[in-house]
Amino acid sequence: MIALSDDAAPPVPHRKLGPGRLVIASHNQGKVREIGDLLRPYGIETVSAAELDLPEPEETGTTFAANAELKARAAADLSGLPALADDSGLCVEALGGDPGIFSARWAGPSKDFAVAMEKVHDAILATGPDAGRDAHFVCALSLCWPDGHIETFEGRADGTLVWPPRGEHGFGYDAMFLPLGATETYGEIDPDAKHAISHRAAAFNLLTAAVF
Template identity: 55%
Template sequence: MTHRRLTGRRLVLATHNAGKLRENAALLAEYGIAVEGAKALGLPEPAETATTFLGNAGIKALAAARATGDVALADDSGFSLAALDGAPGVYTADWAETPEGTRDYAAGMAKVERLARHATDRRAWFSCALVLAWPDGHTEGFLGEAHGVWIWPPRGDRGFGFDPMFQPEGHSETFGEMAPEAKHAISHRAAAFRLLAAACLTKGEEQE
């Protein structure tokens, strides 16, 4: 399969989530790609009406690319439990939604624990879809996962979202306890980014 390569050195990151903006910007820095977030550009958040991570990431990436005329990268991610048949999954952010329209991830994590507390199966995983979109409508999508177990009570104040209740395989720390560089090496976002980079990115010195 032939993928479209990114030739520019600038991307719009189609997210209003500061944590996703920070992590994706760090991954792109190695490739000399400057990024600007959708919030800083005043772009609205489109309705995420798809039922898959790749579908929702595509909606966001295409909206940002068409609004700005630049290539855009969008991220859609979520937390899943085997004991809940993969929930909350693509609806992870909705589980943290408050009546005021904000997100309370501590309440979201408490909901997960309340529903799964009597389960013996502790398997959990994070999924991340990354979609690059061009203004002409072309997209490239990639899906990565990180597997481990869910823990309670949550531990750590690093990361964001449901990170404090996820302990990845082979590690004693949660994503919420890990230093950013340690999480970046093994995360679902890093797994998706490795696929994207191999297919679509070129380091600066390789372009010369």
């Protein structure tokens, strides 16, 4: 048991999410599909921000959690429904954590992640012949209700980068990311297998334990 001082505020209990409609605050169809798959067993009917013609807010946060929260707040406010937003990205040790929160922007206006992966590869080579390939994915999931209540959960998956990219599954940087201890990239493994080990799954497990 944790003893609270007389002036310490007690922990705020998690709010439970019941069955019904929920907005996935993303225009990235890969994320929408993956999050929808994770939510389906809980009786949640998902609708994407794109389906509702919701605008994509400018991501002005300096962390994954801050960007996830601003997207979730915007979608919940505009739709009048609970909204779940994901902000995730690839952090490469040799690049000082880049592309990080700018992972999608490295793909350019056309969201071409083949280009983004090549940029990452070229940037690592530019640091020198001894540059390491250690990297990790981070995912922040923020769930916001229309009244402004918000809860955020963060997960991480460690691994290394391979070149050339391998596999046709997944999206984003998946084809160049080899999870720690694995022999296949996120792009090569079956989507159900990825759901069990990914950064998004780690964040989602924390979310489901709290709100369902």
